[in-house]
Amino acid sequence: MPCAAAACLAACATFSDTIQSTERSLARQQPGVALTEYEQLKPSYSDRVLYLMNKGMLLRMAGNYDESTRSLEEAKGLIQGLRALSVREQALSVAVNDATRSFIGEDFEQVMVNNYLALNYLEQGRLDDARVEALQVDVLLREKQQRIRGDDPYAEDAFARYLTGIVYEDEGEWSDAMIAYRKAYEAYKKQLPSLGVAMPETLKHDLIRLADRMGLTGEAARYRKEFGIKETPSEEDLLEGGEIILTVHAGLAPIKRERAATVLNPATGRLLRIALPQYQVRAQPFEYARLSAESESARTSQVENIDAIAVKTLESEMPLITARAIARMAVKDTAARAAGGDNRSSAQSVAELAINLAAVLTERADTRSWFTLPGNIYLARLPLPPGEHNVRTLARMMGRSLEIEARFVVGPDFICAPCSHLRPDGSCDRILEHHDPPEPMDHYNNPLDRRVLSYLGIAPGTAMTIRAFLEAVNERVPGIEDVCTHPGQQRSARLAGLIRGLVALGLRPPGPRADARSGPS
Numbered sequence: 001m002p003c004a005a006a007a008c009l010a011a012c013a014t015f016s017d018t019i020q021s022t023e024r025s026l027a028r029q030q031p032g033v034a035l036t037e038y039e040q041l042k043p044s045y046s047d048r049v050l051y052l053m054n055k056g057m058l059l060r061m062a063g064n065y066d067e068s069t070r071s072l073e074e075a076k077g078l079i080q081g082l083r084a085l086s087v088r089e090q091a092l093s094v095a096v097n098d099a100t101r102s103f104i105g106e107d108f109e110q111v112m113v114n115n116y117l118a119l120n121y122l123e124q125g126r127l128d129d130a131r132v133e134a135l136q137v138d139v140l141l142r143e144k145q146q147r148i149r150g151d152d153p154y155a156e157d158a159f160a161r162y163l164t165g166i167v168y169e170d171e172g173e174w175s176d177a178m179i180a181y182r183k184a185y186e187a188y189k190k191q192l193p194s195l196g197v198a199m200p201e202t203l204k205h206d207l208i209r210l211a212d213r214m215g216l217t218g219e220a221a222r223y224r225k226e227f228g229i230k231e232t233p234s235e236e237d238l239l240e241g242g243e244i245i246l247t248v249h250a251g252l253a254p255i256k257r258e259r260a261a262t263v264l265n266p267a268t269g270r271l272l273r274i275a276l277p278q279y280q281v282r283a284q285p286f287e288y289a290r291l292s293a294e295s296e297s298a299r300t301s302q303v304e305n306i307d308a309i310a311v312k313t314l315e316s317e318m319p320l321i322t323a324r325a326i327a328r329m330a331v332k333d334t335a336a337r338a339a340g341g342d343n344r345s346s347a348q349s350v351a352e353l354a355i356n357l358a359a360v361l362t363e364r365a366d367t368r369s370w371f372t373l374p375g376n377i378y379l380a381r382l383p384l385p386p387g388e389h390n391v392r393t394l395a396r397m398m399g400r401s402l403e404i405e406a407r408f409v410v411g412p413d414f415i416c417a418p419c420s421h422l423r424p425d426g427s428c429d430r431i432l433e434h435h436d437p438p439e440p441m442d443h444y445n446n447p448l449d450r451r452v453l454s455y456l457g458i459a460p461g462t463a464m465t466i467r468a469f470l471e472a473v474n475e476r477v478p479g480i481e482d483v484c485t486h487p488g489q490q491r492s493a494r495l496a497g498l499i500r501g502l503v504a505l506g507l508r509p510p511g512p513r514a515d516a517r518s519g520p521s
Helices: 002-011 020-027 031-039 045-061 065-082 087-095 107-123 127-147 158-170 174-195 201-213 217-227 235-240 306-340 346-362 399-403 441-456 466-475 491-504
Strands: 242-250 255-264 271-280 286-293 296-299 301-305 376-384 391-397 405-408 462-465
Touching: 020 031, 031 045, 045 065, 045 107, 065 107, 107 127, 107 158, 107 306, 127 158, 158 174, 158 201, 158 301, 174 201, 174 306, 201 217, 201 235, 201 376, 242 286, 271 306, 271 346, 286 376, 296 376, 301 306, 306 346, 306 376, 399 466, 405 466, 441 466, 462 466, 466 491
Parallel strands: none
Antiparallel strands: 242 376, 255 271, 286 296, 286 391, 301 376, 405 462
16 A cells, blocks of 8 residues: 555646756756756646647747747647547546646636747747737637636736737738727726736837827827827837837746645544645746837836736636535545445455545645746837847846846856857857947957956856845946946946946945045046
8 A cells, every 4th residue: 555655646746746846947047957857757648738838938938939939839739629628537627636637728828828929920020920829819818708707807918919919010900900909908907906017108109109190080189198198109200210129028927836635534534635726926026127229218018917817817716626626525535435335344444445545645736837937028119210229128126136146157148048149059140230340249248248257356157146246346336347338338328327227226325426436547
């Protein structure tokens, strides 16, 4: 019996038990390592969709958009075939546990498959393929709305609507884009109390711009009054120039854990166990990012709160999940009692004990979830005139992120991993045309990294907290701008930017003394 019990325990480990090493690698911001570890798992057929979802996201984090797209497309195809859950799987979920059913994801996870396929296609310049995903999202959400009974925390997906609007607008399909933007507008307003995501500033301008473009004067005026916006770039201005759309996928979605209770029924001497899932929200230090090019800049707005969607979706399902768990406990206890029989022979007692132990050991919560999704998504849109631009992105993190330990290296790091310009050998094929002479980005960045680390007295590869690194920078301001000012940039402007950042993070006091030189000029 001990061997059988051990085997049963191993076979019935929850999903979240099997991915701990992958979780740790993601927490260390090592998506490549996490992918290698995750690929070592051997998923059953019932977990194939989940495996492909997570693999697709890990590949995307590693910058492999082609393979990421293949994984997500395969997951999408399997979901379509598995939606009609078999009678056998329903019976197994009552007799064994919920994790015996084939995983197809929650409604929001299914929509996120299409969202990330669309984002992959946009990253690859495959606009027509992104449009297909936009059409499929509309079908999924319409089907979802037809199934809704009572209050549903995920009756609509504001970000999915917004993304499809962007795709349609890029295709020049103004009417479809306007319809999608309106649906996003309604969804953000309705979901604000439950999901905490305000309407993005960019969407406000998009609604006004397209209403103007389509001659909807009254609607445009209503939006201007509601949003307090007087001026916004026209569609013609956008078409004459260009636009950078930045999406930030911050943190990691909550992960399901098991909470269980096992008690002895004193009347029968048999064990009873109930196991239920619950979400564990993971820390997310990101606050916002600022996208800038020369004198133009844009700040990200939150567009999706996957943390809240996941938690509230599970909350709405808990009554049914709990009812199934109680019914399952009763079925298993009845089976054990039947094995014991009326005569209570030694053989029957052994059988009763064996079935009771098996019932307890197989009672596990279904903790499967798309754990590599981000916790939140942010977006910024920055219109720019034709030509080449020096684009920069600055992320603002919440104060507690200063205590995160980071390794300071020369060369590409996890931030570079998703970039399409990064070659397999670690070099960069992006050319800095505004330099004289033009040069590959890594030919400039790597020596810059070495100079800065040397100036700070930090050896490449050193691990330290963000706070410790920035305190070292603060001790050498002014001064460090002499080694980190970019070509064409004024040293005074570089110094002012460093000081503003240090003051904003609370590492340097504001006021006249903030920019005072601490050493010889």
